[in-house]
Amino acid sequence: MPKDSGIGASSKRREDVRFLTGQGNYTDDINIHGQAHVHFLRSDIAHGTINRIDTSAAETMPGVVRIFTGADFEALGGMPCGWQVTDKHGEPMQEPKHPILAHGKVRHVGEPIAAVVADTLEQARDAAEAIVLDIAELPAVVDMKAAVKADAPKVHDDLPSNLCYDWGFVEENKAATDEAFEKAAHVTTLELVNNRLVANPMEPRVAVGEYARGTDEHTLYTTSQNPHVIRLLMGAFVLGIPEHKLRVVAPDVGGGFGTKIFHYQEEAFCTFAAKACNRPVKWTSSRSEAFMSDAHGRDHVTKIELALDADNNFTALRTDTYANMGAYLSTFAPSVPTWLHGTLMAGNYKTPLIYVNVKAVFTNTVPVDAYRGAGRPEATFQLERVIDKAAQELGVDPVALRRQNFITEFPYATPVAVEYDTGDYHATMDKVLELSDRAGFEARRKDSEARGKLRGFGINCFIEACGIAPSNLVGQLGARAGLYESATVRVNATGGLVVMTGSHSHGQGHETSFAQVVADMIGIDENMIEIVHGDTSKTPMGMGTYGSRSIAVGGSAMVRATEKIIAKAKKIASHLLEASEGDIELKDGAFSVAGTDKSVAWGDVTLAAYVPHNYPLEDMEPGLEETAFYDPSNFTYPAGAYTCEVEVDPETGVVSIERFASADDFGNVINPMIVEGQVHGGIAQGIGQALLENCAYDENGQLLTASYMDYTMPRADDLPGMADYIVDHSCQTPCTHNPLGVKGCGEAGAIGSPPTVINAIIDALRSGGHQVDHIDMPATPAKVWAAMQG
């Protein structure tokens, strides 16, 4: 029986009511009396030397408050990078200065050159058109392999080359891995591209800066997944504002998917300009600006090789990847192709030797950073594609080849530095094959063929590392931050609770699911609990929401704080009941003395905490408020198996997804309805990557996809129908090292689905006699049709 409240219940989301009635409070809904608007004049060329910026005519335009250029920010720090990767020789990565407004050169289309602050947005735009720019265009580099050649134009003149780092992992494994390849009975090689994507949360980014001259306090309202991180990065490294004078608020945020993790120039600008102009300053991104200023995702070019012995056991894996950084290092960019990618190359398999090489490259393109899955989709795509190709070459069943090589004993230390605590990969494989009715596939294929279509079945397994992350470990790996989470639980006198969490909800439904956890622990109604997030002045320190970390890390902090509350409440109850503390039990919102009928209600205990007339004041402070910081001891490792059936029209190359099934192991699940929604969304983004989405540049660095006219977002009719689509999370091996046994579910769909779709397409084409080994994403009709023509 499904539960109707607490942990495991599909509680309806409380946040929905405001969103469904137009009462949400998104950053663009915030307007401050007297605010001015800023419009950024952005580079329309990829690479050039700025000879002159003449703002004199623009400054006389109606409504103009002030015009800023790079010279105004020369003395300030640049945009900081939060992760320093060390290369295979032990040297730190190359880290160029990232100015708030371009200074000296422009390095990508969309880079802000000047900022016009005016009374109205229209006036700011009009004035920007009157700015005269003299920029001498330079040759641009877009292709990563061309960018690392000796004669390539340099994105940063003060760096030795366009190579950010050349990373080897694990360097000590390289010789043994190479040796295993020499001894292999079979080697499968595949070269592929993981296409550049744009995250595209439906709410464009917005920043509103405000400054109180009387108290010297700055406030930034911003569309962020982690307001505390923005406060720290912007305050400490960019503008030099101490945290106690800087408040960052991220109210209702309309989706993030990674791209709202990072600290952006527009946030620093609005904060700075509010003081400089002595007026609140507001910026709202247009969608076109979003395409050329939000950090992009993916963009890897990879060669992967898999070695097998004569019995088809995987003996070694070797990869060579070029990862695009764009023109500057976005906040967490260096970590994505390294520690979020190399560490996942074992996948679900007991491959004993793995060596990963990643060359991170600067190009004249928008910076690239984490997008839903971040490194893990790139790892999964190449691994699961090469396994499918190996199965084809060896003439074995791709399911059997995977099963034969599955890790089955836990904990399992991979050769790429992580230890999986728990999992059951056969269970999710069994489940997905049952859900997808693989046994009935041949009949469905015959039916498709009778209609002139090619039908393919794709299988894929994946693992991810979530619940990011142990601070001491990530510190050793180059993170310039800790990755704990914090929570404060404030119990009010009349028994209601406010939970202030450092996690940030921007669609994930924390206001509902976090309340379910606390309600379950105390045994009270969920509606007695309010979840507060997204405001540095209200919540303790927070590292924010990304990497499927909220329930695993933020939820654990909340559990620890609630445990402290319960421990203190039991002491109060023992005083009120005149019983020994060890005999006090908490159940269904009441404290009782074990083995007796004596009890005291939750509300009586909380009232005693704040009206301490009958209270052990000599032993304990009044009040009932506790804070906990939780630093995870390991990552969590959600895993699963996905299947997809496609039909390909051999006349046109059009691919349609006919069936899709997922079997995920997320450990324990707090709210199944919300979890399934997360998987639906992730799968839609993964199908988007596989079939539709692509961020394209021409050879001059001109962005070709800068609107929804050019960049294909998945629509409702691009996705499988209700009857042929099942998402399942019934296989559960609870995480062994966090108090809730949870693993995280936000990214799984986007990680697991792209290779599933491509594997299905290749299977369909080969069933039609087309000897196609691989198609790069997105598998558009043109590409699929061309592949069929040989």
Next chain:
Amino acid sequence: MTQVSMTVNGKAASGEVEGRTLLSSFLRENLHLTGTHVGCDTSQCGACVVHVNGEAVKACTILAAEAAGAEVTTIEGMANADGSLSVLQQSFQDHHGLQCGFCTPGMVMSAAALLKENPKPTEAEVRDYLEGNICRCTGYHNIVKAIMAASGQEVAAVAAE
């Protein structure tokens, strides 16, 4: 600047606008009805869908001045008179048809227009009708479910286990 007047959610509304002011801006900036969202600049995303004289219209595709004299309904005007959620809004909550909530106003307004012209749409008709509304969070699955359920058709229960 010109004065425009219209009826919004049953009440008279007016304001000073430039000739180039879009209806979406007028609703958000002049009338402070911030439930109508703007998610793109090419009339693709549909977050700004409102009803103008009963028809679903992207509020970023018409000028405020063009809507002078019209009857406009926004997401703020969709709840029941007592403030409770309408059948369609309730169905979105019941079937988890929203996550971040940003596309939601446009989705609800489009869905309401669909059900007015086609009270019992098939799944394919719902998906086809939503061509002009982009959602990045839900994968549309639960939106389609919510609309089908609001039309009185049987759909599988959410998170059935």
